[in-house]
Amino acid sequence: MAENILHLERLTMQFGGVTAVNDLTMDVYKDEIVALIGPNGAGKTTVFNCITGVYEPTNGSVSFCGKTIVSNRPQGKMKKLYTGEYRGEDLKIISPTPDKITKLGIARTFQNIRLFKTMTVFENVLVAKHMRARQNFLSATFRLNFKEEQRMREESLALLEEQGLLQYKDEIASNLPYGLQRRLEISRALATEPKLLMLDEPAAGMNPQETQELADFIVQIKDKYNLTVLMIEHHMDLVMKISERIYVLDFGKLIAHGTPEEVQKNQRVIDAYLGVAEDA
Amino acid sequence: MNVMNMERNGLNNKSTFSAVSEFIAKNKIGFLLIIVLYSALFILEKMMPPSSMLFVVLKKGAIYALVAVSMNLLNGFTGLFSLGQAGFMLIGSYTYAIFTIPVEDRAAVYQYFDGGIIRFTVPVFIALIMAGVAAGIFAFFIGLPVLRLKSDYLAIATLGFAEIIRAIFQWNKLGPITNGSNLLKKFPSFSSVLFPFTVAGISIALIVLLINSSYGRAFKAIRDDEIAAEAMGINLAKHKLLSFVISSFFAGVGGALLAMYQTTVQASAFKAAMTYEILLIVVIGGVGSITGSVISSFLFIACSEWWLRFLDSETYIGSFKVPLLASGFRKVVFSVVIMVIVLFYNQGIMGTREFSSEGIARFFSRIASRNRKEGA
Amino acid sequence: MEFINKNLPYILAGISLGGQYALISIGYTMVYGILRLINFAHGDIFMFAGFAMVYLAASTPLYVSIPLVIIITVILGFLIERIAYKPLRSAPRMSVMISAIGVSYLLQNLAWYFTSGLAKQYPKIPWISGSITIGSATTPIVTIITPILTVLLVIILVMLIKYTKIGMAMRAVSKDFETSQIMGININSVISFTFIIGSFLAAISSILYFTSYSTVTPVAGAMPGLRAFVAAVFGGIGSIPGAVVGGLIIGMCENITKGLGWTTFSDAFTFALLIIILVAKPTGLFGEKTTEKV
Incomplete structure (x- = not known):
């Protein structure tokens, strides 16, 4: 398999008693386009913020090109509040500011454009x-x-x-x-x-025509600048068209991952998106 | 790495030279204006009596222009709402005074403290730089903890630090250095208006160069959106601290000039009200406009020292007493004007625009082309 | 017992001063809670109330002038908000703060103009100006009245916020400005009401404060105002019990530093305390933490 660019190891982000991301492990390999999808409030942007140093995750670690760049374990008040599995004291605490992460080669965009x-x-x-x-x-x-x-x-x-x-x-x-x-x-x-480009809902607010153009654009820049792309997106046609692999989050938990075809057929994904009918 | 950079550039003197000459060529009108300004000042001084109010305004205006621009660097360009300017001016003026009072006069100045403990003087020019450096060093240590705070909390914390600095400088135990709460005097001052104009002019030019450099862009990025700036690899802590230290450096130099202008210094004068005054100058000129700050400094000083002085004295026209005029009315008028600007013209005089030589050239060419059209 | 007798006046004076700060600081904390604005003019509203009393008491009996002072101060607070802050509701926070500094500057200069910068003698108010003897210690009556009045007013205020409709609206607005606007709360009347309460308490506090300090000057509001703000931050901005506890602590500290002969440093000490809190625990004793959404 290709070189591992991004690896999340059992990442958990808890705000007070609310768990926004729950024990997420995922990988992104070189030259891939990977999509992170899920219903609103599933914790997708929180994952981005943990990777880019905006938030300090409660537990778990992030590695970039084989090197651990973010890592944390529950401390202080969080020790009591933390509901996940406790991973002991061996985890080193690495908590760089976002600029350090950008310097390593991870660039991102924002859901609500921040120019x-x-x-x-x-x-x-x-x-x-x-x-x-x-x-x-x-x-x-x-x-x-x-x-x-x-x-x-x-x-x-x-x-x-x-x-x-x-x-x-x-x-x-x-x-x-x-x-x-x-x-x-x-x-x-x-x-x-950057080596890794992270796009947070790049197609938000675009019509089908513009979304189509955006899809071509992403593929084009990926090839041109030798990038690996991780994106959050709601437009399913865009996701299915250009991403090689998809991770699906629901209530902060990973419920499925795989190729677009696999994910499309996955019953848990369908339930998460449509809601489970009472008598189904 | 930077040393290497400089060396490499040093070896390439030719290209440096060509860059400089290109820069001058591009700003021809600007340079011309500066030369005209300085010659005009020189001639004015030869022709008018030195006691003229005009010189008071020019001297004090130049000093306030520097301090206002230094505050604008922080508040207008980096988006850090700091209210510590008076404190850094105090450090600057004390540093200057302490190191320039002639040795033979120290016994008289430090009469309660045995002539003080500092028994040497440094040249004026070096003392001015020391004033800036001292303010910068204080700013560095103050900035480390407080620059993490957001907008209004930062404002109140820097205001607090300015007050703490004022108390420390008045502390009797430090008397051998600061002369406690007594005046410092007898240090060298200036008589020609060209002196403050030159020092303030060079300082402001340096600030402008910084703002137009890559670092200036980074500051503006932080002002516009901290989170995005950080995501673009800008180290917030480092850049905020840099802006804070540089701003304080120039506030310190401005403080030293103010000391020279006043010929005496006393810590109790550097109150929060002084910072407010400078802040209001910045607001009137336009937050984020250097030329705005400069223009508004001169206007502000001209009004408060000269043009609006009549408001403070009771006046009779014949036997009719002009109503309202009495001591303190000038400041009331002032504050009303300021409120009107804040509420209705919140862009100030210049907004974020700058008054540039290119702008002047464009303005004249526009008039010329309009005339041509009308002629046709 | 000897120790208590000797120090009781200081302790009582500290508590009393703290109570006066607490009343001012409630005005800061409530305005900040709702508008996220440090109302720099609040200390000057307090000063204004002092002067209003000086002038009114000279021409009217106290039972008229005291209510009148309170009413005028409340009107002033209301007008300041309407004229200087309301037009800037959608402006950047820095503009509103500059406007607040401008109002403070204006009030101080107006006061200077009308009084020629001279300190004015505060009128004696019969029920609170005298002295009282407890045990072997003699203390001004005001030091006894202040804490009682403070506690009473705070209880009424807390009840108001907890149980009335406008109180509920205030809590909603301070939690989420935009949403409460969408939910049909009249933001402007809530904000005005906040300023009215703040000014009312500042007026009461000014009567107590100037009775114990006996003179009013144009800058008399600046430092008490800042100290009260520090008290509000100390207690956790937005929290009324926090403001009271903060006020008491700041008042006690001030009297202790002055008692130890560190008068030059009493302000510096207050600010040092502020900076330590801001850096170590910006949310204060009772404040809530907020996170910015990215």
């Missing part, structure tokens, strides 16, 4: 280049980094051109139409030079 609203399209992409630039605030202030700056600008322009956003480069990001804002958010994520 830098007052900045231009160009600047939005340029900001993402800041992290990898070789400079400090003095060299930047005194323009000693001008070669670095020039490289960042050229790369950003090239990226915008590839994404068909070049003509909007000086527009204020929040003035773009919705579909382009989504596209800009993905471009901005690409600018961080």
